[in-house]
Amino acid sequence: MGSDGHCSFVLLAEFDILAGAQLKYQFPQPLGVDESVLAMSMLPDGAETQLDDWTIFFLNQTTFNTISPVLALDTPEVKTSALAGEAAKPELLCVLNLVRTKHDASLDRGARVLALAICTRHPFIQIFKPVLLMALDDYLSDPSQDCLARLFDAVNSMDLSGAPILTRNEKMVMRSSERKDVFAEKFTHLAHLPNSTHAAAKNNGKSVQHRATQSAESFSSFEEGILMRSQEREETAVQVQPPTGQSSPSEASFSLGGSAVWVGDESGMDDNEGEDGSILSFVGTTVTESTRRRRSTDASSGSSQAHMKMRPSMIHTPSYYDPTTMRTGMAKDTHFYHTTVAYKDHQLPIKMPLATFSEEVGDYSLITLVKAFSSTTLVSGPQHPHLHTNGPQTHPIIILFNALVTGKRIIFLGHRKPAGEVSSFVLSACALGSGCGAVLRGFIERAFPYANLNNRDEWEAVPAYIAGVTNPIFKSSPTWDLLLDISTGSVTVARDIHSTYPVSTGAPLNLPNMVRSTTFNTETSLGSDEDIVRTANAKDGKGDFVAKADNNADNHFIEDIKSAIEYHYGEGLVRVRFTEYVLRFVRLASRYEEDTTGSTKFGYPSSVFNNNAPNSRLGSGIVFNDEQAGRKELTANSHRFEAWRKTNSYEYICADFRNAQLMDAIQGFDVTHQLFRMRNAKHMSDGEVTAITRTLAESIKTYEQAVELLAYLMPQGGGLVHLAFCLFHQKEAVRDATVDLFNQLRAYPIGVQFIQALNHFQRYAYVRQAHAREKRFAVEHQQQYQPPPLQSQSSYGGGPSSYRYDYSSDRMITPTANGGFQ
Structure with a gap:
């Protein structure tokens, strides 16, 4: 969110029978743009044929529509993502414009055409439509600049201080998930905040007076202090306490043949199917949505009485985290942040999308x-x-x-x-x-x-x-x-x-004569x-x-x-x-750039897994099962690749890739390559599967790394299902690495949700193996610190206390000839 407010300017234009489109008000001051340009953008051709119409245009794109507020406190911030060699560009402003035709037989043209617009930095401008509609009604009943001042203050007083700020990877996970409680833990702080509706009403309760002026004599009157967050909230890291070998399954788990299931609560799965409920079957994956709706399943082929009964997770989440409450209470759908705008005596509900780019x-x-x-x-x-x-x-x-x-x-x-x-x-x-x-x-x-x-x-x-x-x-x-x-x-x-x-002849492709396994x-x-x-x-x-x-x-x-x-x-x-x-x-x-120029500026070089390299070097980039088919596809797309490489979009992606190499949580290998190998490769050696699963397990240690991995695993593509197949691999090292990876993911609520999306067979395989490993580790730990057994009297010829074990020194005390101990 911008630190200077949600609304930068408010504009009002009206069509005059003699002078044409006229910009009547600019609040709180003139923008410095040609007023005729703004007026014509706000009053489109044929506007009189529509009762209401919405238009959108941008400011600060080029010299003719760049604003220059000399006295404004709201000077647009300078973009930090400008390309090398280019002058820094001012921040783009989005303008949401409402055009209305009000019929009036007393007027010369029989109607009055006017437009009201707000300028904002937010791309989700659709959330301002309700308040803009009400403000235009207000202006028609009281045509003065006071209406613009009220709109300006109301929008800037909208409280978004509680809205979570999501990273790019969190946005990718959220927008690909149909669950209504995705990242619900990021909303738990709202329970401790004042009611946003009351806060908004309080902020708008102050009557801020603005001098009514025409466009030519507007002045700066920005009000300071809109509500914003005072500090960054720490990411919630949920610690896992796995059950020990001696403890029995608690009420927070369910049991299958003595194995405790820690996967998590499936409550709400039925509520989250939505219109894309069978999306996985649409893309041809082996996961079926019907398994999600089942509350139990037969756990044994030999007994129809044993069933899996899903209960709350054993993951020890903070006491205030309750996904069910988040769905039915203050955050019914965590894809949106719910707040209000107080305009005059009305509280207008606002749903701000959180995953917008x-x-x-x-x-x-x-x-x-x-x-x-x-x-x-x-x-x-x-x-x-x-x-x-x-x-x-x-x-x-x-x-x-x-x-x-x-x-x-x-x-x-x-x-x-x-x-x-x-x-x-x-x-x-x-x-x-x-x-x-x-x-x-x-x-x-x-x-x-x-x-x-x-x-x-x-x-x-x-x-x-x-x-x-x-x-x-x-x-x-x-x-x-x-x-x-x-x-x-x-x-x-x-x-x-x-x-x-x-069209120029493209550079010849220089594909190596080797068989490369596909990643896509x-x-x-x-x-x-x-x-x-x-x-x-x-x-x-x-x-x-x-x-x-x-x-x-x-x-x-x-x-x-x-x-x-x-x-x-x-x-x-x-x-x-x-x-x-x-x-x-x-x-x-x-891949095309690499094959034609010898290197690529916005991707990993294409290579296959090399088991003979140190540490079994993983593959990277996009490669093909069939090299001939790959050559055909690259050739078919060569002309548009060459044309794209001459655009700003290409320059931006090169800069973004360089930044990603420095900022990504997972470093050192091409995650996309590994995941698509696991999903699509026709033949994979045991060594490659072992290297991939081990690398992923060793690389996913923090919340940021877990979310980045999940951002690559869209539910529409099966989510974790292809990694879960490794739980059935013939090599124990692969199974153990997969269990380690899933253990890291289930430490966070979003990881639990992805594991819940697996079918019952895969989840049970994970639970069974994880539980077996916990028991094995517990036994090994117990054997490591267990004292040697005491020998009987017949074995040593002494009395019952002939040999003693000193626990403080962790050694046996043997008897001496004079009856003492050494």
Whole structure:
């Protein structure tokens, strides 16, 4: 959260019959941006045809919309993630704008059109819609700047001090989990805080007076002291106390043939299935959701009376941690932080999403984007290797993704559509290109969700812009490379795209002649082994090309997405699948860069496991089962890889990878490679399995390391299920390392939840082996410190006390000839 407030500025614009769109108020002071630019952005074309409309635009993207508040206390912070050699950029401001048409027969045009907007640093701007609606009603009843002051104070008094600040890995785990109590332990501090509703009401109870001024004479009147957290909360580390060999299972465990189960409480599993309840069966894993709903199962093939009865966990969590309470009380869904905004006499409920990345702005929908552009027959224009990676069969969504990552100029046209609907498509496209904000970045900074003719020259001058327009005049503009019409679902490639982006012959691939085992899911990435055919099409003198219908991963991926939507899977699953797709694009591009240049700047070098190297060196990077199929896939994608490497998105990922090498909790090896080897490899030696499990067990010692590992193990891909198979491995070293790893994970509530997602056979295998190891360790410990047994009288010829054991010196005392002891 920004330290200077949730709302930076409040703007109000109104349409004048004579002067046109006018910016009437800027509160608390002028932004320093051309007022006509702001007014036209707030009052889109055709606004009078909509009663209410929402639009979004950004500030501080480029020189024409960069604010310059001379006296403001709210000077935007400077980004620390600017690329090397670039000037530091001011922080991006998101503007949420509400446009309303109020019909009035007494007016010349029969209606009054006005817009109210707030500027914020938060990407989850949709949470401010309720208060913005109420504030605009307030302004219509009392048209003065006092309304803007009340809105400004109300939003800045919103209490987010109790909201957990999640790391990137925690966000990845949260957004891939359907459980309503994920990271519930981070909300336990709320029980000791004052009621947020009362606190908000108290803060808004003070009547802050602001001078009513017009836009030209606004002044700085920032109020200090919005509620923020005073200190960082320490991560909750839950200590585990395993049962000893002598203790009997407590009430916090259940018993299977004398073995205590420590896995954890499954209460709430039935409540967390949601719309994606059978998601694991959808992706083809061996885990079935039906096992989650069972409260007991037969523990013995020879007895139908023995059942597993799930009871609370033996993990000793703090007394205030109660996931059930967290679900039914103050945090019914831990994916959101619940608070309120007190505006006048109303307490407006706010649900702030906790797993949002900066490239995800607003409440976008990838499902809507896929549904709108779903037909290859509606794609027109020449084919270009940067865009058509599967020839004429390239799906429109893949064409859009290719255009995004290769830096093409993109326009979404919505003639006679609400500007808010067009804005939503632009924001969805930015999320698509970035992998829902989790992989790539640099898209939002060149996005113009609503663009107009007034500042056309400025935003069209931005390289690789992504713009949303409602005026059909842009259809004939020569400045775009890809135009998507949301009204018809058609996709048009510019006629001169070949002259704008000439295709050069890519560097030859230099793949080593060795068999490398794949790290990525080959059944969804490589597709079939059909040949990729690229031929020069002499027609029209253009370098078009054709390819077989299913020659790569893209079509298989789109079919998966279409199936998920058809079977009514939710937005969450679709977003996770697109994140996986972009992750694989990056790793495949890393392999391409390595094979063409000899090294890669944003990934681990590709290598296979070497059992002969010191410490059995683990493999890394993306490698293939079939080297010939791998060469075909790299060749098919070579043109878009080359184009992507010339964009800012590529520079950002290189910088992010360098930072990850320094900041990641797990260091020294490619975690993704090891996990995908365990999941997808057709053949693995015992030595490699042993090395992987041992390395993971030795590397997961802290909470941060555990969460980072779990961030790679999305539940949609099976979670821990593939690692759990190692519990059945023929080698004891593999089984022991897996038990060690699971013991480390179950020390934390989030690890317990992942273990709970395993099926009963895998959980019981873990519990049985862990319990057996505890008993074995206890016996070894007891034997190590047990004194030698006392010998009988017949053995030594002496009396009952002939030999004594001195416990203080841990030795036997032998009798002497004179009857003493030595």
